[in-house]
Amino acid sequence: MLEPDYNRIRLLEPEHSFRTWMVDPEDVSFIHLQIFNEHLLCASYCYQCQSQVPPRSGHCSACRVCILRRDHHCRLLGRCVGFRNYRPFLCLLLHAAGVLLHVSVLLGPALSALLRAHAPLHIAALLLLPWLMLLTGRVSLAQFALAFVTDTCVAGALLCGAGLLFHGMLLLRGQTTWEWARGQHSYDLGPCHNLQAALGPRWVLVWLWPFLASPLPGDGITFQTAADVGLTAS
Numbered sequence: 001m002l003e004p005d006y007n008r009i010r011l012l013e014p015e016h017s018f019r020t021w022m023v024d025p026e027d028v029s030f031i032h033l034q035i036f037n038e039h040l041l042c043a044s045y046c047y048q049c050q051s052q053v054p055p056r057s058g059h060c061s062a063c064r065v066c067i068l069r070r071d072h073h074c075r076l077l078g079r080c081v082g083f084r085n086y087r088p089f090l091c092l093l094l095h096a097a098g099v100l101l102h103v104s105v106l107l108g109p110a111l112s113a114l115l116r117a118h119a120p121l122h123i124a125a126l127l128l129l130p131w132l133m134l135l136t137g138r139v140s141l142a143q144f145a146l147a148f149v150t151d152t153c154v155a156g157a158l159l160c161g162a163g164l165l166f167h168g169m170l171l172l173r174g175q176t177t178w179e180w181a182r183g184q185h186s187y188d189l190g191p192c193h194n195l196q197a198a199l200g201p202r203w204v205l206v207w208l209w210p211f212l213a214s215p216l217p218g219d220g221i222t223f224q225t226a227a228d229v230g231l232t233a234s
């Protein structure tokens, strides 16, 4: 049986305001949200879906659907990062940065041998413009491959490392990328609670394996705010 994509939201009766969202057990591909005739505080309205949506959710024009606790649309993965897949996304960044850094270090001896054999200008051109050096016949295929793989690994490690630092900051602040861009801190419950909210109670161990049993405390539809726990400045 297909696993439900809990990041996706579809409203059953978009014309009504409502108080409680419920999962439709008949549909495994979407969460269907049942609507009740009561007003929900903090609900926002999605003009594309023409319906009220839970707080922190956001519409993705690429996925053409609202996403629970939407963080951003990842173009490399081709899908949105939201409430349910934020933890695997963070682990992917960590593991990818680690693997790429490791490969870069392993390539170090071969690269240093190349450095010793050629002038610095030649090496700089090889690392910066490997395709041009290959096409003009200035390097062998093996030297090109070494430079290309090194470039890819170093650039990938830097990209993943920067992403990990950025999302680590958001994680500790309890923000999504969208909330960070808007300067919103409504859901910052303190670093420890924020970590548990995004990674579950076993937040230390899930970095090793993101699919470890560590259930997220919320349902992606309602969230505790700093005001709820008295953390806002009076």
Ligand SMILES: [Zn+2]
Pocket (backbone or CB within 6 Å): 046, 047, 048, 049, 050, 058, 059, 060, 065, 066
């Ligand atoms: Zn929408």
Ligand SMILES: [Zn+2]
Pocket (backbone or CB within 6 Å): 060, 061, 062, 063, 064, 072, 073, 074, 079, 080, 081
């Ligand atoms: Zn998307």
